Amino acid sequence: RSKHEEIELVSLEEFYSEAPTDISRPDITLTEPHQQTLARLDWELEQRKRLAERYKECQTIKEKILKEIEVKKEYLSSLQPRLNSIMQ
Numbered sequence: 001r002s003k004h005e006e007i008e009l010v011s012l013e014e015f016y017s018e019a020p021t022d023i024s025r026p027d028i029t030l031t032e033p034h035q036q037t038l039a040r041l042d043w044e045l046e047q048r049k050r051l052a053e054r055y056k057e058c059q060t061i062k063e064k065i066l067k068e069i070e071v072k073k074e075y076l077s078s079l080q081p082r083l084n085s086i087m088q
Contacts, residue, residue, distance in 0.1 A: 009040045019043040
């Protein structure tokens, strides 16, 4: 048994509909199960790379937003003493 058998791959229908033809190569993979498995693993790798890149982008955006929130919190916390001094 191989380690790749533990990976849950997308269904064949989804693979052939979503994967680009340079990866899916239907002319070869439809008749050769080994080549089909290799192609599906290649597609899985490509998708995981894209998801990892998207995750990094989202993390960067999240960090930026958290910094903005912190700046706004500081501004709001300094606003109360100023309002109190104006009221007096």
